[in-house]
Structure formats: structure tokens, C-alpha cells
Amino acid sequence: xxxxxxxxxxxxxxxxxxxxxxxxxxxxxxxxxxxxxxxLGLVLQVWIPPGGFTLVAAAFLASMVLVAVGWLAPGKLxxxxxxxxxxxxxxxxxxxxxILGTLILxxxxxxFYLTRYGVIGKLxxxxxxxxxxxxxxxxxxxxxxxxxVIASALLRWPVKLSNLGFFIAHVGLLTSxxxxxxxxxLSLRGRIDLHAGGETAxxxxxxxxxxxxxxxxxxxxxxxxxxxxxxxxEPEFRVGYYEQTAVTDERGPHLSWRLKASFDPDTERHRLPxxxxxxxxxxxxxxxxxxxxxxxxVKYGTASQDWKxxxxxxxxxxxxxxxxxxxxxxxxxxxxxxxxxxxxxxxREKEVKAYISHVTAVKGASRTSTKIAVNEPMSYDGWTLYxxxxxxxxxxxxxxxxxxxPGVSWVFLGFTLICLGVFTMxxxxxxxxxxxxxxxxxxxxx
Amino acid sequence: MxxxxxxxxxxxxxxxxxxxxxxAFYAAAWRSTKAFVGRAATALMAAGLVLNGTLIVQRWIxxxxxxxxxxxxxxxxxxxxxxxxxxxFEFIYRTRVFGVPAAILALGxxxxxxxxxxxxxxxxxxxxxxxxxxPHVMVYFVGYAAVTLAFALAIIQLAAPRVAFVQKLxxxxxxTIATGKPLDVEGINYELVRFGFxxxxxxxxxxxxxxxxxxxxxxxWDPKENWSLVTWLVxxxxxxxxxxxxxxxxxxxxxxxxxxxxxxxTYLGMHLLPTAEESAHVYNSQ
Numbered sequence: 096x097x098x099x100x101x102x103x104x105x106x107x108x109x110x111x112x113x114x115x116x117x118x119x120x121x122x123x124x125x126x127x128x129x130x131x132x133x134x135l136g137l138v139l140q141v142w143i144p145p146g147g148f149t150l151v152a153a154a155f156l157a158s159m160v161l162v163a164v165g166w167l168a169p170g171k172l173x174x175x176x177x178x179x180x181x182x183x184x185x186x187x188x189x190x191x192x193x194i195l196g197t198l199i200l201x202x203x204x205x206x207f208y209l210t211r212y213g214v215i216g217k218l219x220x221x222x223x224x225x226x227x228x229x230x231x232x233x234x235x236x237x238x239x240x241x242x243x244v245i246a247s248a249l250l251r252w253p254v255k256l257s258n259l260g261f262f263i264a265h266v267g268l269l270t271s272x273x274x275x276x277x278x279x280x281l282s283l284r285g286r287i288d289l290h291a292g293g294e295t296a297x298x299x300x301x302x303x304x305x306x307x308x309x310x311x312x313x314x315x316x317x318x319x320x321x322x323x324x325x326x327x328x329e330p331e332f333r334v335g336y337y338e339q340t341a342v343t344d345e346r347g348p349h350l351s352w353r354l355k356a357s358f359d360p361d362t363e364r365h366r367l368p369x370x371x372x373x374x375x376x377x378x379x380x381x382x383x384x385x386x387x388x389x390x391x392x393v394k395y396g397t398a399s400q401d402w403k404x405x406x407x408x409x410x411x412x413x414x415x416x417x418x419x420x421x422x423x424x425x426x427x428x429x430x431x432x433x434x435x436x437x438x439x440x441x442x443r444e445k446e447v448k449a450y451i452s453h454v455t456a457v458k459g460a461s462r463t464s465t466k467i468a469v470n471e472p473m474s475y476d477g478w479t480l481y482x483x484x485x486x487x488x489x490x491x492x493x494x495x496x497x498x499x500x501p502g503v504s505w506v507f508l509g510f511t512l513i514c515l516g517v518f519t520m521x522x523x524x525x526x527x528x529x530x531x532x533x534x535x536x537x538x539x540x541x
Numbered sequence: 542m543x544x545x546x547x548x549x550x551x552x553x554x555x556x557x558x559x560x561x562x563x564x565a566f567y568a569a570a571w572r573s574t575k576a577f578v579g580r581a582a583t584a585l586m587a588a589g590l591v592l593n594g595t596l597i598v599q600r601w602i603x604x605x606x607x608x609x610x611x612x613x614x615x616x617x618x619x620x621x622x623x624x625x626x627x628x629x630f631e632f633i634y635r636t637r638v639f640g641v642p643a644a645i646l647a648l649g650x651x652x653x654x655x656x657x658x659x660x661x662x663x664x665x666x667x668x669x670x671x672x673x674x675x676p677h678v679m680v681y682f683v684g685y686a687a688v689t690l691a692f693a694l695a696i697i698q699l700a701a702p703r704v705a706f707v708q709k710l711x712x713x714x715x716x717t718i719a720t721g722k723p724l725d726v727e728g729i730n731y732e733l734v735r736f737g738f739x740x741x742x743x744x745x746x747x748x749x750x751x752x753x754x755x756x757x758x759x760x761x762w763d764p765k766e767n768w769s770l771v772t773w774l775v776x777x778x779x780x781x782x783x784x785x786x787x788x789x790x791x792x793x794x795x796x797x798x799x800x801x802x803x804x805x806x807t808y809l810g811m812h813l814l815p816t817a818e819e820s821a822h823v824y825n826s827q
Contacts, residue, residue: 118786183781190774197764197816228762275760284757328664335661356545357661366548446664469667470755481757498757506759510746517742521735 117171124175125184132157132239133188136232140223145230147279153231155276157238162245176239177246185240192236196227202304229279237272244268257531260524264516267509274505282500283312287480289320289452291491299478299497314497316458316476323452323493325485327445332405332424334358334375336367339435352437360407360440371432377408382423395421407440450485452493467495546655552596553617553651559589560624560648567640571710579637586628586644593621593647604662609678611663612809616654618678620647622686626733630690634729636718638710642693673751677744684740685804688776691733692801695794698726727789730797738776745769764816768807775800 165173208216248265285299296318301310336356364374383398422440429437484494566582600608608614627643700707749759782788
């Protein structure tokens with residue numbers, strides 16, 4: 096493969112090749128710092144339990160110490176922690192931690208791990224891998240990450256147009272981390288259970304990992320649920336094609352009917368996955384048979400176009416043989432094409448489209464009435480209220496989540512800066528770098 | 542099943558046929574010196590892309606929502622993104638050498654979609670009825686398509702010094718490489734990853750903003766969130782390591798293959814995790 100850079104690719108050379116000893120030193124320092132952070136975290140965790148405060152305090156303090164030591168101490172520590180090798184190593188180790196967090200269920204009671212994992216469960220609890228993302232090993236790795244971002248950004252100070260994107264992205268990372276730190280330590284989260292026309296909420300029941308802690312926090316205003324709407328999708332009537340398939344579940348291996356295809360009720364001929372076909376010869380939204388005195392038979396018809404008592408006449412072709420049957424959505428009937436294949440005309444049960452709380456917040460003389468739905472939270476007096484729960488059996492009940500999070504604006508500001516920085520770094524800086532030598536050459540010619 | 546798809550979903554079959562034909566023509570362009578063969582391959586790929594887009598629009602209208610809810614729908618969209626990113630890069634680099642892997646990848650998505658066929662269009666639950674849903678999914682899948690193509694190119698990059706035929710492909714051939722210059726696979730790969738990484742970054746952050754508006758938390762350490770972060774970290778690691786001596790050759794290519802494995806696990810493997818039962822991101826049909 097030709098190693099020449101393509102026209103559109105980044106032409107910047109790899110970081111200046113270090114002498115073998117310098118590269119060795121970098122590898123040695125990187126592994127010492129990363130392995131040391133994990134081991135130190137594991138040891139200190141014996142005395143310092145995981146938690147939001149542990150994560151933020153340890154990460155902040157350790158990163159500040161590392162940046163200071165890197166700047167003040169003799170040697171090349173600063174260039175190591177600002178280097179590409181160090182940050183890449185760190186990103187991979189953080190990836191491993193993130194993977195571990197998906198392999199081990201987090202924030203469960205100790206007994207859960209012992210019963211589910213046995214001896215390994217004891218190890219998980221002892222190493223506090225039941226709360227990986229708030230533990231000290233993770234905090235110290237985040238400290239290294241923070242120190243690396245600060246060191247690499249400082250190395251590029253003062254900012255030039257040619258490294259503007261890098262600087263913005265790294266400032267964005269720090270801003271997000273600071274905001275996330277504020278969220279982890281200062282935010283409050285809890286449940287508010289309300290009934291329409293019922294009691295007024297003045298407090299939030301604080302939760303952690305969705306479990307109540309028993310604490311309460313004052314909202315600072317009164318919240319009243321005026322009305323609760325449970326909005327369903329319109330019911331549908333469909334022709335379902337089912338096949339009997341072998342399944343294995345908690346009941347053991349058995350045969351089960353599975354929906355394989357579904358069709359709108361129309362009069363076109365439809366092909367089925369089995370190769371058979373069917374068509375509806377009559378569709379009656381509100382089935383009403385009328386006797387035909389002339390022939391002495393009953394004629395199928397519909398009393399109205401409203402789907403009150405829907406029925407269809409279904410004609411199926413199975414291996415050249417035709418089968419016709421009248422099917423009602425309200426009755427459990429099927430046209431069996433074979434022992435393990437059937438067509439059913441059925442009503443799809445109502446599905447929840449939205450659940451909406453109409454609430455009024457009262458603070459002193461001020462009254463604010465609004466609605467809260469999923470994806471449409473309400474912000475009031477520092478709190479943001481989210482629609483999170485409903486009970487089908489209790490149409491007056493609404494479950495809200497109240498969140499007080501002073502860090503979130505900083506997190507989102509950081510996100511914006513990261514996106515802006517990445518775009519500038521990848522698509523603006525290379526153009527500027529290409530333009531600079533061209534401008535210099537033009538000036539020289541002039 | 543095939544008869545059913547052929548009769549009930551002709552656009553799906555036509556899209557598959559066009560991608561298959563384009564793969565055949567792109568492969569023929571490796572050998573042929575006639576410009577027509579390469580042009581026909583591009584035309585077929587573009588036609589497949591248009592029909593794939595039509596398939597998505599048709600489903601959008603039928604479902605009355607963005608067709609990104611089920612695994613089947615996402616696979617159809619993934620095929621579209623792979624073809625779209627490929628056609629864009631073919632236009633930029635003026636080479637058709639990578640048309641075969643791109644068409645095969647798009648075909649692979651459609652073949653897998655066939656095995657995960659939706660029995661019925663499902664309704665959107667309240668949490669997915671967000672203005673962030675469409676940008677989040679679109680940005681992610683275009684990013685996934687870019688790193689998927691980077692994976693294919695990484696294999697070519699690794700094979701080139703070892704397999705004479707692959708090495709020959711990367712040199713000038715009329716109708717295949719319009720510029721006539723030898724190809725820098727590593728450079729194209731870097732460009733793809735850079736593009737993909739920028740989109741993965743935006744997708745991850747848009748997802749966080751959406752999570753905040755739906756559940757009140759921008760990050761809940763959900764398995765899918767974690768694996769999206771792992772994807773971002775791996776490609777971030779690649780972009781940093783590329784600046785370290787010795788990481789632009791085989792090692793970098795292997796890293797891209799590992800990155801693709803992570804992407805695929807993030808996309809398709811969530812149900813295998815013990816934490817899947819607590820995730821809001823696992824496809825129902827898996």
C-alpha cells in the first residue's frame with residue numbers, strides 16, 4: 096500500500112519520532128501511571144466507599160496534583176501526560192472499565208451478587224465492582240484523563256488558528272466534565288406521586304439508582320395535578336398470519352403460535368410467507384346480516400362504516416384448494432391453512448401513545464399551569480419535572496420525577512464546544528494549514 | 542418467504558437486485574479496461590441507493606413515523622447509509638476499487654433484514670416520540686456506515702502487501718480509478734474514520750440531550766450508552782494513536798477491525814449482555 100497521503104487526507108506527519116529511549120520512557124511512565132491509578136484506587140477503596148462525591152473529589156484533586164507535579168517536577172512527565180500515546184492508552188483502559196460496567200449489573204444489594212455469581216460475587220463486592228463508575232479506580236483514571244486534557248491544552252497555549260479546534264474540543268471536554276461533576280455532587284432526584292384532583296405535592300421523595308433513600312427535599316412550591324390524560328393509539332383491525340414454531344422459554348421447549356405477517360383489511364390478493372395466498376371477498380365494519388327472501392339465504396352487509404362489529408369474508412388458496420370463511424374480530428376464529436399455519440382477523444389492542452399530566456405550580460401569589468409529558472418536561476423554580484409513570488388500573492395516578500441539576504447547563508455547553516471543536520479540528524484546520532504554505536510561497540514570489 | 546417478499550414488497554427485492562448487480566459490475570471493473578463497466582456499476586449503485594431511499598420513505602409514510610424503530614427498519618436504513626457514504630467517497634476519491642465491498646456490505650444488511658422481517662409495523666412508544674429521535678439515529682447510522690467502510694478498507698490494507706491481486710487492484714486501471722494515481726488506502730481510511738468519529742461524537746451528545754429531556758438524566762450508564770461510549774473511545778484512541786510512530790500501518794488497520802467489532806456489538810449484541818434486561822435500547826426482535 097502506498098503510504099503517500101491522499102489529497103484530502105490529513106498531511107500532518109506523525110508526532111516527531113522520539114528516540115527509542117524517549118519512546119521507552121513514555122511507555123514506562125504511561126503504564127506506571129495507568130496501572131498505578133487502578134491499583135491505588137482498588138486499595139484506597141477499602142476505606143473510601145464509591146459514590147458521587149468520591150468520584151468528583153478524587154478525580155478533581157488527583158488531576159490537579161498530577162498537573163502540578165507534571166509542571167513542577169523535573170523530567171518529562173508533562174510531555175508524557177500531554178502525549179498521544181498516553182491519552183490513547185487511557186481511552187482504551189476507560190473503554191475496558193465501561194465494558195466491565197455492562198458485564199456486571201450495577202448498584203445491586205451485596206446479596207444479589209453472592210447468589211448470582213457465587214465466589215466471583217464475593218470478589219465483585221470486595222473490589223466494589225458493583226459500583227464501578229463511582230469507585231476510586233474509575234475516579235483516578237478520570238483524574239489522569241482530566242490532567243491529560245489540561246496538559247495537552249496548555250501545551251498549545253497561546254491559541255493559534257491552526258490549533259483552535261483542538262483547543263475548543265479540549266475546553267469542551269473539561270467543561271462537560273466539570274458540569275458532570277457538579278451534577279454528580281449537587282443534583283437532587285426524586286419521585287412525586289400525584290392523583291388528579293387529589294393532594295398537593297410540596298416535597299420530593301429522594302431516590303438513588305431509582306430506589307427511595309427515605310429522604311425528602313422541599314420543592315419550594317406547591318404542585319397540584321389538575322388532570323391526567325392517558326392517550327391511546329386508535330385500535331386497528333388486521334389479518335394476521337400465524338405459524339406454530341418451536342420455542343424454548345421458562346416453560347421449557349414447546350410449540351407456540353407466532354405472528355409472521357400482518358395485512359391491512361383490503362380486497363387485494365396477498366401472498367403469505369408459506370407460499371399460500373388469500374384475499375378478502377367482503378369487509379363489514381359493522382356486520383349486519385340481512386335475510387334474502389328470494390334465495391332463502393342470509394346476505395352479509397354492514398350497518399355502518401364505523402368499526403363496531405367488524406367481520407370479513409376470507410378466501411384462502413392452499414395448494415390449489417380454496418377455503419372461504421366468515422371471521423369476526425370479536426370472536427376467536429381462524430382459518431387453518433395447515434395444522435401449523437392459520438389466518439386470523441383480529442383487533443389490535445390499544446397501545447399507549449402518550450400520558451400527559453396537567454399541573455399547576457403555586458408559589459406565593461404566582462400560579463403557573465402547564466402540561467408535562469414524556470419528552471416535554473416542565474421547568475419551575477430550579478426543578479425540572481418529568482413524566483415517568485402511570486397506572487393503567489388507576490387513571491387518576493401520575494408518576495413524576497423531579498430533578499434539580501445545577502451542572503446540566505455546563506454539560507450541554509461542553510457538548511456544544513466538543514462538537515464545534517471536532518468539526519474545526521477535522522475540517523477547518525487542515526484547510527488553514529494547506530493555505531498557509533501557499534500564502535507564504537506567494538509572498539516569497541512577490 | 543422469498544415469494545412473499547417478492548409479491549408483497551417488490552421495492553425491497555428490486556433494491557437487493559440493484560446492489561447485487563452493482564457488486565457484479567464493480568467486480569467486472571477490476572478486470573475490464575472499458576470505462577463503461579465502471580460507469581454502469583456506479584449507475585446501478587446509485588439506482589439501488591434511490592430505491593433504498595424510496596423503501597425508507599414508503600415505510601415512513603405507511604408507519605406514520607420515522608422507520609428506525611425495529612431492527613429490520615434500522616438494517617434497511619443502515620444499507621442505505623453504507624451505499625450513500627460509499628457513493629460520496631467514490632465521488633471524492635474518484636475510484637471504484639472499493640465498490641464491491643461496499644455493495645456486499647449493503648447487501649449483507651438487506652439479507653440480515655430479510656431474516657429479521659417485521660411481522661407488523663410497531664407503534665412508537667412515548668419515549669421515542671421526540672424531535673431528537675430522527676437526528677440521533679440518522680447521525681449515528683451515517684457514522685456507523687463510515688466506520689464500516691473503514692473496516693472493509695482496513696482488510697484491503699492488510700491484504701494488499703500479502704495478496705498480489707489486491708495489490709494490483711490498488712494500482713491504475715482504466716474505468717476503476719479515474720485519477721490514474723495509486724491509492725492511499727490508509728489515508729482514505731483515516732478520512733472515513735475522521736468523518737465517522739465526528740458523527741459518532743454528535744450522535745452520542747444528541748443522545749445525551751434526548752435522554753435528559755425524556756428521563757431527566759443525560760447519562761445513566763445504560764449498556765447501550767456504555768457501548769456507544771466504548772465505540773467513541775476506541776475510535777478516539779485510533780485517531781490519537783495514528784499520531785504515534787508505528788501506528789499507521791498494520792497495527793492501525795487491526796485497530797479499525799477491532800473498532801468495527803465494537804460497533805457491531807453495540808448495534809446488534811446488546812441482548813447478549815446480562816445487563817440487557819435493564820436497558821431501554823434493546824431491539825424487541827432480537
